[in-house]
Amino acid sequence: MRLDAVFCDAVAGKYPGMPREEAARVRQSCANAHEHGSLSCKNPDLQLFVEEADGFDLKSKRVTGTRIDLPRYMPVPDRDSADLELPASAPGIFCVRLGDVVPNGVHAYEGSLRFGKSPRVDTSYATRPIFRGRTLLLFSSGPDALVNGLMRDRDQIDLFNELRSLGLAAATSIDLSVNLGDCYVGQMLNINRGLTYATEMEKAGIPAIPNIYAFDTNQRTLWAEFLVASGVRLVSINCRMQRRKPSDIAFVKETIRFLMEQVGADLHIILHGFPLSRRYVTGLGPYFSRLHFADSAPFYKAHMGEVEFFNPVSGNIEQYHRKATDRAEMAAIVQAGIAARENFLLSIDVRRAAFMANLSTRVV
Amino acid sequence: MGSSSGSGKKNDKGPLLSPRVRVKGSGSGAGGATGGTVERERPETVCLTSFEVDLQQLPILKPRLPLTLKGGQVLLSGTVVGTLGARRRAMVEHCEELGVKYRGTVERRKQIYYGLFRKY
Numbered sequence: 474m475r476l477d478a479v480f481c482d483a484v485a486g487k488y489p490g491m492p493r494e495e496a497a498r499v500r501q502s503c504a505n506a507h508e509h510g511s512l513s514c515k516n517p518d519l520q521l522f523v524e525e526a527d528g529f530d531l532k533s534k535r536v537t538g539t540r541i542d543l544p545r546y547m548p549v550p551d552r553d554s555a556d557l558e559l560p561a562s563a564p565g566i567f568c569v570r571l572g573d574v575v576p577n578g579v580h581a582y583e584g585s586l587r588f589g590k591s592p593r594v595d596t597s598y599a600t601r602p603i604f605r606g607r608t609l610l611l612f613s614s615g616p617d618a619l620v621n622g623l624m625r626d627r628d629q630i631d632l633f634n635e636l637r638s639l640g641l642a643a644a645t646s647i648d649l650s651v652n653l654g655d656c657y658v659g660q661m662l663n664i665n666r667g668l669t670y671a672t673e674m675e676k677a678g679i680p681a682i683p684n685i686y687a688f689d690t691n692q693r694t695l696w697a698e699f700l701v702a703s704g705v706r707l708v709s710i711n712c713r714m715q716r717r718k719p720s721d722i723a724f725v726k727e728t729i730r731f732l733m734e735q736v737g738a739d740l741h742i743i744l745h746g747f748p749l750s751r752r753y754v755t756g757l758g759p760y761f762s763r764l765h766f767a768d769s770a771p772f773y774k775a776h777m778g779e780v781e782f783f784n785p786v787s788g789n790i791e792q793y794h795r796k797a798t799d800r801a802e803m804a805a806i807v808q809a810g811i812a813a814r815e816n817f818l819l820s821i822d823v824r825r826a827a828f829m830a831n832l833s834t835r836v837v
Numbered sequence: 838m839g840s841s842s843g844s845g846k847k848n849d850k851g852p853l854l855s856p857r858v859r860v861k862g863s864g865s866g867a868g869g870a871t872g873g874t875v876e877r878e879r880p881e882t883v884c885l886t887s888f889e890v891d892l893q894q895l896p897i898l899k900p901r902l903p904l905t906l907k908g909g910q911v912l913l914s915g916t917v918v919g920t921l922g923a924r925r926r927a928m929v930e931h932c933e934e935l936g937v938k939y940r941g942t943v944e945r946r947k948q949i950y951y952g953l954f955r956k957y
Contacts, residue, residue, distance in 0.1 A: 506853075508886060510851060517855075518855035521856045521858065524856070583885065585851050588851065618851045621851075621853060622854055624854075625857060626857075628857075
Protein backbone atom coordinates (compact mmCIF):
# COMPACT_ATOMS: atom_id res chain seq x y z
CA MET A 474 0.00 0.00 0.00
CA ARG A 475 1.32 3.44 -0.94
CA LEU A 476 1.75 6.16 1.67
CA ASP A 477 -0.96 8.21 -0.08
CA ALA A 478 -3.50 5.54 0.85
CA VAL A 479 -2.82 5.95 4.57
CA PHE A 480 -4.42 9.41 4.53
CA CYS A 481 -7.38 8.55 2.29
CA ASP A 482 -10.76 8.56 4.04
CA ALA A 483 -12.10 5.80 1.78
CA VAL A 484 -9.22 3.53 2.75
CA ALA A 485 -9.78 4.43 6.41
CA GLY A 486 -13.33 3.11 6.12
CA LYS A 487 -15.10 6.45 6.64
CA TYR A 488 -17.35 5.73 3.66
CA PRO A 489 -19.37 2.56 4.30
CA GLY A 490 -19.91 0.53 1.17
CA MET A 491 -16.69 1.58 -0.47
CA PRO A 492 -14.32 -1.37 -0.81
CA ARG A 493 -11.16 -0.53 1.11
CA GLU A 494 -9.00 -2.87 -0.90
CA GLU A 495 -9.85 -1.10 -4.18
CA ALA A 496 -9.65 2.31 -2.49
CA ALA A 497 -6.10 1.47 -1.38
CA ARG A 498 -5.00 1.61 -5.02
CA VAL A 499 -4.94 5.42 -4.78
CA ARG A 500 -1.76 6.71 -6.40
CA GLN A 501 -1.78 10.39 -5.48
CA SER A 502 -2.17 12.46 -2.37
CA CYS A 503 -5.83 13.20 -1.61
CA ALA A 504 -4.78 16.40 0.18
CA ASN A 505 -3.82 18.34 -2.94
CA ALA A 506 -5.44 16.23 -5.68
CA HIS A 507 -7.76 19.14 -6.55
CA GLU A 508 -4.77 21.27 -7.56
CA HIS A 509 -4.00 18.64 -10.18
CA GLY A 510 -7.55 18.36 -11.44
CA SER A 511 -8.71 15.29 -9.49
CA LEU A 512 -11.57 14.94 -7.07
CA SER A 513 -10.72 13.41 -3.70
CA CYS A 514 -12.03 12.90 -0.19
CA LYS A 515 -10.00 15.88 1.03
CA ASN A 516 -11.39 18.40 -1.45
CA PRO A 517 -12.14 21.70 0.35
CA ASP A 518 -15.56 21.77 -1.38
CA LEU A 519 -16.36 18.11 -0.95
CA GLN A 520 -19.84 18.85 0.40
CA LEU A 521 -20.70 20.80 -2.76
CA PHE A 522 -19.62 17.86 -4.89
CA VAL A 523 -21.64 15.44 -2.76
CA GLU A 524 -24.71 17.68 -3.12
CA GLU A 525 -24.21 17.94 -6.87
CA ALA A 526 -23.84 14.17 -7.11
CA ASP A 527 -26.93 13.73 -4.91
CA GLY A 528 -25.03 11.27 -2.77
CA PHE A 529 -23.20 8.08 -3.61
CA ASP A 530 -26.15 5.85 -4.50
CA LEU A 531 -26.48 5.25 -8.25
CA LYS A 532 -29.93 3.73 -7.86
CA SER A 533 -31.31 6.98 -6.41
CA LYS A 534 -30.82 8.68 -9.82
CA ARG A 535 -33.91 8.82 -12.02
CA VAL A 536 -32.61 8.27 -15.53
CA THR A 537 -35.07 6.95 -18.10
CA GLY A 538 -32.64 6.35 -20.94
CA THR A 539 -33.54 5.81 -24.56
CA ARG A 540 -33.73 3.04 -27.15
CA ILE A 541 -32.62 3.91 -30.68
CA ASP A 542 -31.91 1.57 -33.55
CA LEU A 543 -28.23 2.14 -34.08
CA PRO A 544 -26.03 1.03 -36.97
CA ARG A 545 -23.04 -1.13 -36.18
CA TYR A 546 -20.66 1.75 -36.95
CA MET A 547 -21.06 5.52 -36.45
CA PRO A 548 -18.50 8.12 -37.57
CA VAL A 549 -17.49 10.97 -35.26
CA PRO A 550 -16.31 13.86 -37.46
CA ASP A 551 -14.02 16.50 -36.00
CA ARG A 552 -14.89 20.16 -36.49
CA ASP A 553 -12.42 20.56 -39.38
CA SER A 554 -14.23 17.81 -41.30
CA ALA A 555 -17.74 19.17 -40.81
CA ASP A 556 -17.79 20.87 -44.22
CA LEU A 557 -17.15 17.60 -46.11
CA GLU A 558 -20.05 16.28 -48.15
CA LEU A 559 -20.28 12.51 -47.82
CA PRO A 560 -22.43 10.30 -50.07
CA ALA A 561 -25.82 9.05 -48.92
CA SER A 562 -24.31 5.57 -48.47
CA ALA A 563 -22.55 6.79 -45.32
CA PRO A 564 -24.25 5.80 -42.04
CA GLY A 565 -27.48 7.58 -41.14
CA ILE A 566 -26.34 8.37 -37.61
CA PHE A 567 -23.29 10.53 -36.97
CA CYS A 568 -21.85 11.49 -33.60
CA VAL A 569 -20.46 14.80 -32.40
CA ARG A 570 -18.29 15.63 -29.43
CA LEU A 571 -18.86 18.33 -26.84
CA GLY A 572 -15.51 19.93 -27.67
CA ASP A 573 -16.62 20.47 -31.28
CA VAL A 574 -20.04 21.78 -30.27
CA VAL A 575 -18.51 24.25 -27.79
CA PRO A 576 -15.48 25.37 -29.81
CA ASN A 577 -14.36 28.18 -27.49
CA GLY A 578 -14.70 26.04 -24.38
CA VAL A 579 -11.01 25.83 -23.49
CA HIS A 580 -7.78 27.73 -24.06
CA ALA A 581 -4.15 27.00 -23.28
CA TYR A 582 -2.74 28.64 -20.16
CA GLU A 583 0.61 27.99 -18.49
CA GLY A 584 1.07 24.67 -20.26
CA SER A 585 -2.35 23.25 -19.53
CA LEU A 586 -5.91 23.76 -20.69
CA ARG A 587 -8.26 26.13 -18.89
CA PHE A 588 -11.99 26.57 -19.21
CA GLY A 589 -12.96 29.55 -21.39
CA LYS A 590 -14.42 32.74 -19.98
CA SER A 591 -17.54 32.81 -22.15
CA PRO A 592 -18.11 29.43 -23.78
CA ARG A 593 -21.13 29.14 -26.06
CA VAL A 594 -22.78 26.22 -27.81
CA ASP A 595 -22.45 26.59 -31.58
CA THR A 596 -26.12 26.01 -32.32
CA SER A 597 -25.49 26.11 -36.08
CA TYR A 598 -23.07 23.18 -35.92
CA ALA A 599 -25.74 20.60 -36.74
CA THR A 600 -26.43 22.35 -40.05
CA ARG A 601 -22.88 21.78 -41.38
CA PRO A 602 -22.79 19.83 -44.68
CA ILE A 603 -21.59 16.53 -43.25
CA PHE A 604 -24.62 16.26 -40.94
CA ARG A 605 -27.32 17.06 -43.51
CA GLY A 606 -30.04 14.43 -43.57
CA ARG A 607 -28.46 12.56 -40.68
CA THR A 608 -29.39 11.92 -37.07
CA LEU A 609 -26.96 13.19 -34.44
CA LEU A 610 -25.77 11.67 -31.17
CA LEU A 611 -23.68 13.74 -28.78
CA PHE A 612 -20.73 12.31 -26.88
CA SER A 613 -20.39 14.59 -23.86
CA SER A 614 -16.67 14.07 -23.76
CA GLY A 615 -13.64 16.28 -24.17
CA PRO A 616 -10.63 17.55 -22.25
CA ASP A 617 -11.11 17.52 -18.46
CA ALA A 618 -10.95 21.32 -18.35
CA LEU A 619 -13.91 21.50 -20.74
CA VAL A 620 -16.18 18.90 -19.16
CA ASN A 621 -15.48 20.17 -15.63
CA GLY A 622 -16.16 23.75 -16.69
CA LEU A 623 -19.38 22.88 -18.50
CA MET A 624 -20.51 20.81 -15.52
CA ARG A 625 -19.96 23.82 -13.26
CA ASP A 626 -21.48 26.43 -15.58
CA ARG A 627 -24.30 24.37 -17.12
CA ASP A 628 -26.97 26.61 -15.63
CA GLN A 629 -25.19 29.89 -16.36
CA ILE A 630 -24.80 29.15 -20.05
CA ASP A 631 -28.17 27.41 -20.34
CA LEU A 632 -26.29 24.39 -21.64
CA PHE A 633 -29.11 21.88 -21.95
CA ASN A 634 -31.52 24.18 -23.74
CA GLU A 635 -28.74 25.22 -26.13
CA LEU A 636 -27.84 21.57 -26.79
CA ARG A 637 -31.49 20.74 -27.36
CA SER A 638 -31.58 23.27 -30.21
CA LEU A 639 -29.07 21.05 -32.06
CA GLY A 640 -31.85 18.50 -32.58
CA LEU A 641 -29.93 15.64 -30.99
CA ALA A 642 -31.44 12.16 -30.98
CA ALA A 643 -29.67 11.55 -27.65
CA ALA A 644 -26.58 12.52 -25.70
CA THR A 645 -24.30 10.62 -23.38
CA SER A 646 -23.96 11.67 -19.77
CA ILE A 647 -20.96 13.88 -19.16
CA ASP A 648 -17.58 12.20 -19.19
CA LEU A 649 -16.09 13.30 -15.87
CA SER A 650 -12.73 11.83 -14.91
CA VAL A 651 -12.85 8.39 -13.36
CA ASN A 652 -9.26 7.20 -13.29
CA LEU A 653 -7.80 4.14 -11.68
CA GLY A 654 -5.45 5.48 -9.00
CA ASP A 655 -7.63 8.49 -8.17
CA CYS A 656 -9.27 8.68 -4.75
CA TYR A 657 -12.20 6.22 -4.66
CA VAL A 658 -14.48 8.90 -3.17
CA GLY A 659 -13.72 11.07 -6.19
CA GLN A 660 -14.37 8.20 -8.60
CA MET A 661 -17.75 7.43 -7.06
CA LEU A 662 -18.73 11.10 -6.91
CA ASN A 663 -17.91 11.60 -10.58
CA ILE A 664 -19.90 8.51 -11.56
CA ASN A 665 -22.88 9.91 -9.64
CA ARG A 666 -22.37 13.47 -10.94
CA GLY A 667 -22.51 12.06 -14.45
CA LEU A 668 -25.90 10.55 -13.68
CA THR A 669 -27.27 13.77 -12.17
CA TYR A 670 -26.15 15.49 -15.38
CA ALA A 671 -28.12 12.85 -17.31
CA THR A 672 -31.27 13.43 -15.25
CA GLU A 673 -31.07 17.20 -15.78
CA MET A 674 -30.48 16.65 -19.50
CA GLU A 675 -33.57 14.45 -19.71
CA LYS A 676 -35.64 17.08 -17.91
CA ALA A 677 -34.53 19.52 -20.62
CA GLY A 678 -35.82 17.14 -23.29
CA ILE A 679 -32.62 15.43 -24.43
CA PRO A 680 -32.72 11.60 -24.18
CA ALA A 681 -29.77 10.41 -22.12
CA ILE A 682 -27.31 7.58 -22.64
CA PRO A 683 -25.38 6.93 -19.41
CA ASN A 684 -21.63 6.88 -19.95
CA ILE A 685 -20.08 4.03 -17.99
CA TYR A 686 -16.72 3.81 -16.28
CA ALA A 687 -16.03 0.82 -14.08
CA PHE A 688 -12.63 -0.40 -13.04
CA ASP A 689 -13.42 -3.05 -10.45
CA THR A 690 -16.09 -5.55 -9.51
CA ASN A 691 -17.72 -3.16 -7.06
CA GLN A 692 -18.24 -0.45 -9.69
CA ARG A 693 -19.37 -2.99 -12.31
CA THR A 694 -21.91 -4.41 -9.85
CA LEU A 695 -23.23 -0.94 -8.97
CA TRP A 696 -23.68 -0.13 -12.65
CA ALA A 697 -25.41 -3.45 -13.34
CA GLU A 698 -27.79 -2.89 -10.40
CA PHE A 699 -28.52 0.64 -11.62
CA LEU A 700 -29.26 -0.55 -15.16
CA VAL A 701 -31.53 -3.35 -13.98
CA ALA A 702 -33.42 -1.04 -11.60
CA SER A 703 -33.77 1.89 -14.01
CA GLY A 704 -34.57 -0.08 -17.15
CA VAL A 705 -31.90 1.83 -19.10
CA ARG A 706 -30.81 -0.41 -21.96
CA LEU A 707 -28.52 1.80 -24.04
CA VAL A 708 -25.22 2.92 -22.52
CA SER A 709 -21.86 4.07 -23.80
CA ILE A 710 -18.27 3.39 -22.80
CA ASN A 711 -15.58 5.87 -23.78
CA CYS A 712 -12.52 3.79 -24.70
CA ARG A 713 -10.41 6.60 -26.13
CA MET A 714 -8.04 6.63 -23.17
CA GLN A 715 -7.88 2.84 -23.08
CA ARG A 716 -6.85 2.22 -26.66
CA ARG A 717 -3.15 2.67 -26.00
CA LYS A 718 -2.57 -0.55 -24.06
CA PRO A 719 -3.94 -4.09 -24.43
CA SER A 720 -4.21 -4.30 -20.63
CA ASP A 721 -6.49 -1.25 -20.64
CA ILE A 722 -8.66 -2.76 -23.35
CA ALA A 723 -8.92 -5.89 -21.20
CA PHE A 724 -10.55 -3.71 -18.49
CA VAL A 725 -13.13 -2.48 -21.01
CA LYS A 726 -13.85 -5.98 -22.30
CA GLU A 727 -14.33 -7.26 -18.77
CA THR A 728 -16.83 -4.46 -18.11
CA ILE A 729 -18.69 -5.28 -21.35
CA ARG A 730 -18.83 -8.98 -20.51
CA PHE A 731 -20.00 -8.31 -16.95
CA LEU A 732 -22.78 -5.89 -17.95
CA MET A 733 -23.99 -8.02 -20.85
CA GLU A 734 -24.20 -11.06 -18.59
CA GLN A 735 -25.76 -9.31 -15.60
CA VAL A 736 -28.19 -6.82 -17.14
CA GLY A 737 -29.97 -8.76 -19.83
CA ALA A 738 -30.18 -9.64 -23.48
CA ASP A 739 -31.60 -6.26 -24.50
CA LEU A 740 -28.65 -4.17 -23.30
CA HIS A 741 -26.81 -2.32 -26.08
CA ILE A 742 -23.45 -0.62 -25.63
CA ILE A 743 -21.86 2.11 -27.74
CA LEU A 744 -18.07 1.84 -27.68
CA HIS A 745 -16.51 5.23 -28.40
CA GLY A 746 -12.97 4.92 -29.71
CA PHE A 747 -12.60 1.15 -29.36
CA PRO A 748 -9.67 0.03 -31.56
CA LEU A 749 -11.07 -1.90 -34.50
CA SER A 750 -8.71 -4.76 -35.09
CA ARG A 751 -9.22 -8.51 -34.93
CA ARG A 752 -6.79 -8.69 -32.01
CA TYR A 753 -8.96 -6.49 -29.81
CA VAL A 754 -12.46 -7.67 -30.73
CA THR A 755 -11.52 -11.25 -29.86
CA GLY A 756 -13.70 -12.48 -27.03
CA LEU A 757 -16.58 -10.09 -27.73
CA GLY A 758 -18.31 -12.57 -30.06
CA PRO A 759 -21.26 -13.54 -27.86
CA TYR A 760 -22.23 -9.88 -27.43
CA PHE A 761 -21.20 -8.54 -30.81
CA SER A 762 -24.73 -8.04 -32.14
CA ARG A 763 -25.42 -5.64 -29.26
CA LEU A 764 -22.26 -3.56 -29.62
CA HIS A 765 -22.07 -0.34 -31.63
CA PHE A 766 -18.79 1.28 -32.52
CA ALA A 767 -18.05 4.97 -33.01
CA ASP A 768 -14.75 6.68 -33.72
CA SER A 769 -13.03 9.57 -35.50
CA ALA A 770 -10.40 7.43 -37.18
CA PRO A 771 -11.62 7.85 -40.82
CA PHE A 772 -11.28 11.63 -40.47
CA TYR A 773 -7.99 11.52 -38.61
CA LYS A 774 -6.53 9.05 -41.10
CA ALA A 775 -7.70 11.17 -44.04
CA HIS A 776 -6.00 14.23 -42.55
CA MET A 777 -2.83 12.12 -42.21
CA GLY A 778 -3.05 11.07 -45.87
CA GLU A 779 -3.86 7.41 -45.16
CA VAL A 780 -6.47 5.60 -47.25
CA GLU A 781 -7.96 2.65 -45.38
CA PHE A 782 -9.46 -0.52 -46.79
CA PHE A 783 -10.61 -3.83 -45.38
CA ASN A 784 -8.39 -6.76 -46.35
CA PRO A 785 -10.49 -9.95 -46.25
CA VAL A 786 -7.34 -12.10 -46.28
CA SER A 787 -5.80 -10.65 -43.12
CA GLY A 788 -9.24 -9.85 -41.72
CA ASN A 789 -8.04 -6.42 -40.66
CA ILE A 790 -8.22 -2.79 -41.76
CA GLU A 791 -5.09 -1.83 -43.68
CA GLN A 792 -3.95 1.38 -45.33
CA TYR A 793 -1.83 3.00 -48.00
CA HIS A 794 -0.58 6.54 -48.32
CA ARG A 795 -2.33 9.12 -50.45
CA LYS A 796 -2.64 12.78 -49.53
CA ALA A 797 -5.89 14.44 -50.60
CA THR A 798 -5.45 17.34 -53.00
CA ASP A 799 -8.90 18.86 -52.51
CA ARG A 800 -11.98 18.54 -50.30
CA ALA A 801 -13.78 16.18 -52.66
CA GLU A 802 -10.85 13.76 -52.55
CA MET A 803 -10.69 14.14 -48.78
CA ALA A 804 -14.39 13.19 -48.59
CA ALA A 805 -13.71 10.13 -50.76
CA ILE A 806 -10.84 9.03 -48.47
CA VAL A 807 -13.05 9.51 -45.40
CA GLN A 808 -15.80 7.46 -47.05
CA ALA A 809 -13.26 4.71 -47.80
CA GLY A 810 -12.29 4.66 -44.11
CA ILE A 811 -15.93 4.41 -43.04
CA ALA A 812 -16.56 1.58 -45.54
CA ALA A 813 -13.42 -0.23 -44.28
CA ARG A 814 -14.81 -0.17 -40.75
CA GLU A 815 -18.26 -1.29 -41.79
CA ASN A 816 -16.77 -4.16 -43.79
CA PHE A 817 -14.51 -5.15 -40.91
CA LEU A 818 -17.47 -5.31 -38.52
CA LEU A 819 -19.54 -7.16 -41.12
CA SER A 820 -16.77 -9.76 -41.46
CA ILE A 821 -16.92 -10.38 -37.71
CA ASP A 822 -20.71 -10.85 -37.99
CA VAL A 823 -20.28 -13.28 -40.90
CA ARG A 824 -17.62 -15.32 -39.09
CA ARG A 825 -19.73 -15.42 -35.96
CA ALA A 826 -22.83 -16.53 -37.88
CA ALA A 827 -20.80 -19.27 -39.58
CA PHE A 828 -19.44 -20.38 -36.22
CA MET A 829 -22.91 -20.50 -34.65
CA ALA A 830 -24.33 -22.41 -37.63
CA ASN A 831 -21.48 -24.90 -37.40
CA LEU A 832 -22.07 -25.26 -33.67
CA SER A 833 -25.82 -25.91 -34.06
CA THR A 834 -25.13 -28.47 -36.79
CA ARG A 835 -22.81 -30.37 -34.46
CA VAL A 836 -25.34 -30.26 -31.64
CA VAL A 837 -28.03 -31.70 -33.94
CA MET B 838 -12.02 11.30 -19.29
CA GLY B 839 -11.34 8.05 -17.55
CA SER B 840 -8.29 5.91 -17.69
CA SER B 841 -7.30 2.59 -16.23
CA SER B 842 -3.59 3.38 -16.39
CA GLY B 843 -2.65 6.67 -14.83
CA SER B 844 -4.76 9.75 -14.35
CA GLY B 845 -5.69 10.57 -17.92
CA LYS B 846 -3.94 13.19 -19.99
CA LYS B 847 -2.04 15.46 -17.60
CA ASN B 848 -2.22 18.58 -19.78
CA ASP B 849 -5.98 18.11 -20.25
CA LYS B 850 -6.39 19.06 -16.63
CA GLY B 851 -6.47 22.43 -15.00
CA PRO B 852 -7.27 22.87 -11.33
CA LEU B 853 -10.54 21.14 -10.44
CA LEU B 854 -13.50 23.50 -10.68
CA SER B 855 -15.88 23.20 -7.76
CA PRO B 856 -19.64 23.27 -8.28
CA ARG B 857 -21.34 26.59 -7.83
CA VAL B 858 -23.41 27.00 -4.71
CA ARG B 859 -26.95 26.40 -5.91
CA VAL B 860 -29.68 28.54 -4.45
CA LYS B 861 -33.24 27.27 -4.08
CA GLY B 862 -35.20 26.95 -7.32
CA SER B 863 -32.19 27.07 -9.59
CA GLY B 864 -31.39 24.62 -12.33
CA SER B 865 -32.24 24.27 -15.96
CA GLY B 866 -34.98 21.91 -16.83
CA ALA B 867 -37.30 22.32 -19.78
CA GLY B 868 -37.90 26.01 -19.62
CA GLY B 869 -36.22 26.08 -16.24
CA ALA B 870 -34.75 29.21 -14.82
CA THR B 871 -31.11 29.85 -15.46
CA GLY B 872 -28.68 31.57 -13.17
CA GLY B 873 -29.43 31.34 -9.50
CA THR B 874 -26.00 30.01 -8.60
CA VAL B 875 -22.98 31.75 -7.20
CA GLU B 876 -19.40 30.74 -7.63
CA ARG B 877 -17.29 30.55 -4.55
CA GLU B 878 -13.87 31.64 -5.76
CA ARG B 879 -11.17 29.24 -4.66
CA PRO B 880 -7.45 30.00 -4.60
CA GLU B 881 -6.76 26.76 -6.49
CA THR B 882 -8.53 28.09 -9.55
CA VAL B 883 -6.75 31.44 -9.75
CA CYS B 884 -3.42 31.10 -7.91
CA LEU B 885 -0.60 29.31 -9.68
CA THR B 886 1.26 26.69 -7.68
CA SER B 887 4.55 28.25 -8.80
CA PHE B 888 5.83 30.79 -11.29
CA GLU B 889 9.15 32.12 -12.54
CA VAL B 890 10.39 35.71 -12.78
CA ASP B 891 13.28 37.10 -14.83
CA LEU B 892 15.94 38.75 -12.65
CA GLN B 893 18.54 41.39 -13.36
CA GLN B 894 21.81 39.46 -13.58
CA LEU B 895 23.50 41.19 -10.62
CA PRO B 896 26.67 39.89 -8.90
CA ILE B 897 24.82 39.51 -5.60
CA LEU B 898 22.66 36.68 -7.00
CA LYS B 899 23.48 33.20 -5.78
CA PRO B 900 21.37 30.03 -6.05
CA ARG B 901 18.87 29.37 -3.26
CA LEU B 902 19.00 32.90 -1.80
CA PRO B 903 15.50 33.90 -0.60
CA LEU B 904 13.43 36.40 -2.57
CA THR B 905 10.46 38.44 -1.44
CA LEU B 906 7.71 40.32 -3.25
CA LYS B 907 6.72 43.88 -2.43
CA GLY B 908 4.57 46.18 -4.54
CA GLY B 909 5.24 44.23 -7.70
CA GLN B 910 9.00 44.22 -7.16
CA VAL B 911 11.25 41.27 -6.45
CA LEU B 912 13.61 41.94 -3.58
CA LEU B 913 16.78 40.22 -2.42
CA SER B 914 17.79 41.48 1.03
CA GLY B 915 16.04 44.79 0.27
CA THR B 916 17.64 45.21 -3.16
CA VAL B 917 15.34 45.28 -6.17
CA VAL B 918 16.44 42.49 -8.49
CA GLY B 919 13.35 42.14 -10.67
CA THR B 920 9.83 43.30 -11.42
CA LEU B 921 6.57 41.40 -11.93
CA GLY B 922 4.56 41.88 -15.10
CA ALA B 923 1.16 43.52 -14.74
CA ARG B 924 -0.82 40.26 -15.00
CA ARG B 925 1.41 38.37 -12.60
CA ARG B 926 1.34 41.26 -10.12
CA ALA B 927 -2.45 41.36 -10.28
CA MET B 928 -2.59 37.60 -9.64
CA VAL B 929 -0.22 37.82 -6.65
CA GLU B 930 -2.19 40.69 -5.10
CA HIS B 931 -5.50 38.93 -5.68
CA CYS B 932 -4.17 35.70 -4.20
CA GLU B 933 -2.93 37.56 -1.13
CA GLU B 934 -6.52 38.66 -0.56
CA LEU B 935 -7.55 35.00 -0.80
CA GLY B 936 -4.91 34.07 1.78
CA VAL B 937 -2.28 32.66 -0.56
CA LYS B 938 1.27 33.95 -0.26
CA TYR B 939 4.34 33.25 -2.36
CA ARG B 940 7.91 32.64 -1.25
CA GLY B 941 10.76 32.68 -3.76
CA THR B 942 14.34 31.61 -4.24
CA VAL B 943 17.07 32.45 -6.72
CA GLU B 944 17.60 29.62 -9.18
CA ARG B 945 20.05 29.19 -12.02
CA ARG B 946 19.45 27.59 -15.41
CA LYS B 947 22.17 27.62 -18.10
CA GLN B 948 24.15 30.33 -16.26
CA ILE B 949 21.07 32.60 -16.11
CA TYR B 950 19.59 33.49 -12.73
CA TYR B 951 15.82 33.62 -12.31
CA GLY B 952 13.38 33.74 -9.42
CA LEU B 953 11.15 30.77 -8.63
CA PHE B 954 8.13 31.54 -6.43
CA ARG B 955 5.96 28.90 -4.80
CA LYS B 956 2.76 29.02 -2.78
CA TYR B 957 3.06 28.46 0.94
